[in-house]
Each structure stands twice: as C-alpha cells, then as structure tokens.
Amino acid sequence: MFALKTTWFALSLFAQNAFGEIYRHNHTQSYSANLLQESMDWMDMYYDSDRAYLFSLDATALTHDTRASVWYAAGLLARNENDDAEQAVRIVRNVVGAQFKNESLQWFGNYQIYPEEPTVGTKQYQPSIYNTWDPNWRGFIGTTFVVMLEEFPHLIPEDIQEYMIESLFNTTIGDSYRVGGVDDDNLYPAYSNPSIMRAFVSGWVGRRTNDSNMTTAGEAYAKEIIDLFKRDNTLSEFNSGTYAGVSLFALTLWAKYMPETSLMGQYGAEMIRYTWTSLGELYNANLRNVAGPWDRAYGFDMNRYLSILALQMWTLVGKEKAPVNAKPYLMGHKNDFAISPLISILAPYHNTLVPPTTLSSLHAFPETHTVNTSAFSPPYDIYPRNITAWLSPDLTIGAESFSETVVGGPAKNPSSFNPAVIQWARKDGSVGWMSLYAQVYALDVDVGDGYLEVSYPQGNSSSHFSFLVGTSGWGGKRDVASWADVEGLRVNVSGTVDLEYEVSFNGLRGGKGKVVNDFEFWNFTYGMPEGGMGVPRVRLEVEVV
Known part of the structure; x- marks a missing residue:
C-alpha cells in the first residue's frame, strides 16, 4: 500500500x-x-x-x-x-x-x-x-x-x-x-x-x-x-x-x-x-x-x-x-x-x-531579503569585489567593496560603473534612484535594512562623494535644493564628511554638467571638513515616504 x-x-x-x-x-x-x-x-x-x-x-x-x-x-x-x-x-x-x-x-x-x-x-x-x-x-x-x-x-x-x-x-x-x-x-x-x-x-x-x-x-x-x-x-x-x-x-x-x-x-x-x-x-x-x-x-x-x-x-x-x-x-x-x-x-x-x-x-517579489556574493575581474581587481544587496518590497540598496587598478570599474567608465545604488517606489508608480558616482580606486561599503554606508580607504581631505539622484516623477517638484525635495524618500546623512553639501543639476539643455546615459539628475556632493584627517565616510539612512 x-x-x-x-x-x-x-x-x-x-x-x-x-x-x-x-x-x-x-x-x-x-x-x-x-x-x-x-x-x-x-x-x-x-x-x-x-x-x-x-x-x-x-x-x-x-x-x-x-x-x-x-x-x-x-x-x-x-x-x-x-x-x-x-x-x-x-x-x-x-x-x-x-x-x-x-x-x-x-x-x-x-x-x-x-x-x-x-x-x-x-x-x-x-x-x-x-x-x-x-x-x-x-x-x-x-x-x-x-x-x-x-x-x-x-x-x-x-x-x-x-x-x-x-x-x-x-x-x-x-x-x-x-x-x-x-x-x-x-x-x-x-x-x-x-x-x-x-x-x-x-x-x-x-x-x-x-x-x-x-x-x-x-x-x-x-x-x-x-x-x-x-x-x-x-x-x-x-x-x-x-x-x-x-x-x-x-x-x-x-x-x-x-x-x-x-x-x-x-x-x-x-x-x-x-x-x-x-x-x-x-x-x-x-x-x-x-x-x-x-x-x-x-x-x-x-x-x-x-x-x-x-x-x-x-x-x-x-x-x-x-x-x-x-x-x-x-x-x-x-x-x-x-x-x-x-x-x-x-x-x-x-x-x-x-x-x-x-x-x-x-512574477512577484518574494519577501525582504539580503544577497551576498562576489565577482572577480583580473587584472583590474586587486581582490574580488564583495557585493551586498538588501531588498524590500519598495526599497532596494546594493553596493560593492573593491580595490582596483583603474577608476570606473573594469570597463574604466565611471558613467556605467555604479558601485552603490538605491532605488525606491514612488507614489505615482515610478521608480526613484540614486547612484554613487565612481571616482576612486577603492571603496568599502556596508549595506543593511534601510541604510548605505560608503567609505574611501585610500581617501584624504580632498575626497568627495557625489550621489546622482534622479529627477522627480511627472507630478513631482521640478526644482531640488535639498534632500527634503527628493520625491518619495526621507534621507538622513552622517559620517566624517562635512554635512554641508552642494546640489547641482545635470540636464539635457543645461545645468552644471551633462546627462549620464540620457538620464537627467541632481548631484548631491559632499566634501571633507577643512583639516579633516579621518577616513572619508558617509552613511545614508533612508525611508520610503
């Protein structure tokens, strides 16, 4: 039987x-x-x-x-x-x-x-x-x-x-x-x-x-x-x-x-x-x-x-x-x-x-989870890139630690290499995004529930962090002067950087710089405080609103 x-x-x-x-x-x-x-x-x-x-x-x-x-x-x-x-x-x-x-x-x-x-x-x-x-x-x-x-x-x-x-x-x-x-x-x-x-x-x-x-x-x-x-x-x-x-x-x-x-x-x-x-x-x-x-x-x-x-x-x-x-x-x-x-x-x-x-x-997002993996691209990587991503229903945060012989990843292209990325759902159904612009040979990252922390182990007092932030949805603000103006995301910033930041616009028809891969964006740039001696580090704590 x-x-x-x-x-x-x-x-x-x-x-x-x-x-x-x-x-x-x-x-x-x-x-x-x-x-x-x-x-x-x-x-x-x-x-x-x-x-x-x-x-x-x-x-x-x-x-x-x-x-x-x-x-x-x-x-x-x-x-x-x-x-x-x-x-x-x-x-x-x-x-x-x-x-x-x-x-x-x-x-x-x-x-x-x-x-x-x-x-x-x-x-x-x-x-x-x-x-x-x-x-x-x-x-x-x-x-x-x-x-x-x-x-x-x-x-x-x-x-x-x-x-x-x-x-x-x-x-x-x-x-x-x-x-x-x-x-x-x-x-x-x-x-x-x-x-x-x-x-x-x-x-x-x-x-x-x-x-x-x-x-x-x-x-x-x-x-x-x-x-x-x-x-x-x-x-x-x-x-x-x-x-x-x-x-x-x-x-x-x-x-x-x-x-x-x-x-x-x-x-x-x-x-x-x-x-x-x-x-x-x-x-x-x-x-x-x-x-x-x-x-x-x-x-x-x-x-x-x-x-x-x-x-x-x-x-x-x-x-x-x-x-x-x-x-x-x-x-x-x-x-x-x-x-x-x-x-x-x-x-x-x-x-x-x-x-x-x-x-x-x-077909359907399963549940909140974390992904840990790595990838290796010799001869450009000194050691394998260590990758961590945290995914929730309306917010994803992913980043990789690396030490390389080039700036901009193995393709040597800062416009296509995105070592730290945040994406979130906005109320109009569109997707908000933020990406750290690649400017350094080495990056250390920490990713978890609602936060991204990035630091430059080879950085110094002249280092800068540039976060490219996507423009608002159709009905959102056309002008962005601070984190408070970013649609759909509450952002709290801390770290060894000078917390006074600069916001500029890169647009199709003008602004401080050109678009990247056809995308317009706001550039949030942080520098180090005058005389700052610590490792350049910035932590973003984010929440979808």
Whole structure:
C-alpha cells in the first residue's frame, strides 16, 4: 500500500512538473513570437531594400548600420514571409563582402561599423579601437551567423552558407589577434560577454572546418572563463542589464550547439542557471528593476532604458510584466532592441534552463531579503569585489567593496560603473534612484535594512562623494535644493564628511554638467571638513515616504 501511495505521489508530482513545463513552453512561444513581431515591425521601417542594409537606428543622415542589419537578417529568416529569406541573403552577402581581409592588420576578419565609412587605417581615418572599428563586432556578427546556419540552413543557399563559413573562419583568426593589454585591447576572460562569444565561435568554427587548432583555442579560452565563473558562480562582468543579457545569449550557444565533449557543452547550461539565480535574487518585481550594484549600466532605471536582459524577461513573463516600455523604441539605449530576433529565436531552448524560483521572482517579489556574493575581474581587481544587496518590497540598496587598478570599474567608465545604488517606489508608480558616482580606486561599503554606508580607504581631505539622484516623477517638484525635495524618500546623512553639501543639476539643455546615459539628475556632493584627517565616510539612512 505504501508503495502504491509513493507511486501515486511520484506520478502526481511528475504530472505537475509536466504541466508546468507545458505552461512555460506555451507562454515562451507566445511571448517570444510577440517579441519577434514587434522588433521586426520596428526594423522593417528602417530597411533599405535598395541597398540591402538597415538604415542607422539613430537616423543619422540616412547612413546604414552593419550589426543591426545582421540581427535583422536573422529575424527575416525566423519570420520567413514573402521575400524575407531572399532579403536576408542579400544582407549577408553585403556584410561578408565588406569584411576586412588584410591579415596583417589588427582588425582583420572584423566587419564595418557602417558601409559608408572610409577605409580603416588610412591617413584620414586612423584606426581607433572601439571607435573607427569595434573588435567586439566579430563576436556579435559571428555568433549571429552561427545561429542562422544552425537554425535556418534550409533557407540559405549552399554557396552563401560556404561564404558565411569562410567569413567565420576569418573572423576567428582575427579574434585570435586580441590580447588583453596589447594594442589597446581589453579582452581578458573577465570581459564576460565578448570572451564567451569568442570561445564559442572559435570552438564552433574549429569543429565545422575540422581545424583542431581553432577547436583547441576555443576550449582553452572557455576553461579560463569557466574557472573564473566557478570561483563564486558569478559572471566577472556582474549584474549588467545589457551585458548580462549578452552573456546569457552567448552561454545559450554554448549549451545548445556545442557537443558534450566540449567544456562549453558541459558547463553552458549550468552557468545560465547560476546567472539567472543571481539575477532572480537581485530582481524586485515591484520596481521592475535588478538591484545594484551594476558593473556596466546604460541607465539607472530599467523601465526607462532598453536592456537586453529585459528582452529575455519579456520572453519569460510577457511584455507587460517585464521592465520594458509599451514603446520600447522610445527608451534610452533603444538600438539594442535590434537584438530581439536572436533572443526570440533562442528563447524556447534558453527558457527551459531558467530555475523555477527565478521565474517566480520575475512574477512577484518574494519577501525582504539580503544577497551576498562576489565577482572577480583580473587584472583590474586587486581582490574580488564583495557585493551586498538588501531588498524590500519598495526599497532596494546594493553596493560593492573593491580595490582596483583603474577608476570606473573594469570597463574604466565611471558613467556605467555604479558601485552603490538605491532605488525606491514612488507614489505615482515610478521608480526613484540614486547612484554613487565612481571616482576612486577603492571603496568599502556596508549595506543593511534601510541604510548605505560608503567609505574611501585610500581617501584624504580632498575626497568627495557625489550621489546622482534622479529627477522627480511627472507630478513631482521640478526644482531640488535639498534632500527634503527628493520625491518619495526621507534621507538622513552622517559620517566624517562635512554635512554641508552642494546640489547641482545635470540636464539635457543645461545645468552644471551633462546627462549620464540620457538620464537627467541632481548631484548631491559632499566634501571633507577643512583639516579633516579621518577616513572619508558617509552613511545614508533612508525611508520610503
């Protein structure tokens, strides 16, 4: 009898799990189809059928854009209506035809940023990494070609497939020229999103072309990435709305397309699960934001700038529950909406790897909790960055302690590195935010229930703390002169700093400085008192009101 009951329970549990998988599968199909349709409808308006390129999504005097065109081509194959496949082939032929072919140059095997540009390396158009040429485009375009070849070979003529393989072979060789710290390149295994793409393309192309050197190189690079990840099961490029999204995309390629004999095939799915577990713990569904700190962010509120992570959430919980505006193409950093076809194509597989607890947290905030983890980005980090975040239903506080060889995080960009962040719910339904502007090589933090404390262990009497504070909601105060004017948050400040602070405005049309990532803000700046000798330290005690 006991055995029968156990069997019945097991069958019942199996039935529940099976129903859950069917439910998830059906919704993924619907949500991903919706994402594909909306993004393609938008890009259709930019397609230049005469040139077989997408016009620049910034609409800059009718120039075109190479990477977005390739992403659009993948979407054309996925949609496959009327002459979509024919147009995709035209785009591919154009992009491969313009690939850089001089093996002696640093940008060999890379792709044009836009087809109208002068020849990189000429006297009038000097090579400038991440400006006149972007080495990461090998990874973005190369991985897109692989997805097209894997998912839609029946829509691509044989000669074009061979053309794409030749292009991928060249881009893999060119990517092997990249060495962190050499020729202004910053590609280390800790630069998660391009490094994961690099390992994959090398391993995939090596197997496809029977080139054992490429295969071995891809596996060796993947091992370095995996070893860094396994230290605390986190991406080195931690908690980025944009680049966590790219890393998850690239890890999906590891998991889906690489064989079990590959380290990438063995670890891809596991790394996706751990990454989503971390993101789920840091996500506040009430605010529709992943709590800080953010290693590389292109905004301070995911409801107002377009993040690739939000596109993946769209395929998991639907557009209305994801941190996406009803009109995504109006958001900050909107051009990333062009990667949507790739997210949509991979969603049916990728979403099976998202843990149930994470999926639940994307639907509803669970309960007040604290997250402790770490991430490591050599050679820039002297020791791993220690991360703490405290999340409640209407308030999140997250920060990281670090000691680095650069200012502005591993990306060396103070505008995208947000080492200490507070977000809160405002009565009008909008999200208030505050971020510590990165100005130092080292930071110590303490985070807990309603407070954030930050200090500069290497600071001195000339040190300053700058807290960037978002502007008010639609009906809030237009002018802010003190903490009392900040909408929705009561703030009490203490520490070794001079408690007399300066407030300035950075706006689209004026103020003391420029906007950061399209966001206007008020800058609350604290200095040290005259003759102050202690460690610069400031403590914010905050309460939502």
